[in-house]
Amino acid sequence: MTGARAKRQxxxxxGVLALSAGAWPRAQVVQQPPGxxxxxxxxxxxxxxxxxxxxxxxxxxxxxxxxxxxVRLSGRFTIxxxxxxxxxxxxVTFAQDATLVGLFPHTHVRGKxxxxxxxxxxxxTKSILSVPRYDFNWQTYYMYQEPIAIPKGARILSTAWYDNxxxxxxxxxxxxxxxxxxxxxEEMQYTGIMYSLKRQ
Numbered sequence: 253m254t255g256a257r258a259k260r261q262x263x264x265x266x267g268v269l270a271l272s273a274g275a276w277p278r279a280q281v282v283q284q285p286p287g288x289x290x291x292x293x294x295x296x297x298x299x300x301x302x303x304x305x306x307x308x309x310x311x312x313x314x315x316x317x318x319x320x321x322x323v324r325l326s327g328r329f330t331i332x333x334x335x336x337x338x339x340x341x342x343x344v345t346f347a348q349d350a351t352l353v354g355l356f357p358h359t360h361v362r363g364k365x366x367x368x369x370x371x372x373x374x375x376x377t378k379s380i381l382s383v384p385r386y387d388f389n390w391q392t393y394y395m396y397q398e399p400i401a402i403p404k405g406a407r408i409l410s411t412a413w414y415d416n417x418x419x420x421x422x423x424x425x426x427x428x429x430x431x432x433x434x435x436x437x438e439e440m441q442y443t444g445i446m447y448s449l450k451r452q
Contacts, residue, residue, distance in 0.1 A: 325442035331362060331430040336417040340441045343371075343409040349450035350402040354395040355381050356444030357412065360436050361388050361422040365413040368443075373405035380408070388422065388436075393446060402447065412441045 326342035357366040366383040381394055402408075418426040424437040432440060 327432045331414045331416045333427050333429050334417050336415050338414045341411040343407050345407045346402050349404050350447045352400040352402050352447050354393040354446040356393045358442050359412050360439050362414040362416050362439055364415045367411045369409045371407040410443050
């Protein structure tokens with residue numbers, strides 16, 4: 253067995269051990285065009301659902317109350333060359349009652365700040381996370397001491413700000429427009445949302 257293969261298998265084993273006893277990880281990946289809505293799952297329902305979605309509704313049922321994770325991303329943006337405070341926002345709507353456990357903001361080296369707002373179905377809003385000095389080298393899930401109840405129809409709105417100017421010492425090239433990409437010299441705007449769904 254090669255070293256790389258062994259590491260991959262070890263990672264899988266560790267991932268299984270991280271779940272509750274008796275749970276088995278399953279994944280459902282749904283890719284939709286902008287504005288699309290993920291179709292309801294068929295067959296066995298996932299214990300842990302991971303979705304990379306461009307739609308606007310989360311609706312991935314779970315038969316066990318273990319935390320699930322959704323990655324909500326905004327993949328269409330351009331950060332202008334030299335911009336020192338460029339804003340990119342996205343949102344996600346919950347189609348079921350849920351409990352929010354934690355949030356994971358992620359950008360690359362031009363990311364400077366994050367803000368999250370919960371908008372309830374009646375229109376009231378409240379701040380649920382602020383990261384005023386985001387650091388690419390210090391990324392983590394922000395876990396709530398008191399989990400937050402998310403009623404059906406509520407939205408989480410996320411906003412990230414970027415510094416693509418020469419004043420940003422981590423900026424690999426302030427003279428170019430920057431778009432979405434996997435590489436560190438490109439940029440991302442995504443959020444890991446850890447939550448559990450209310451039993452039906």
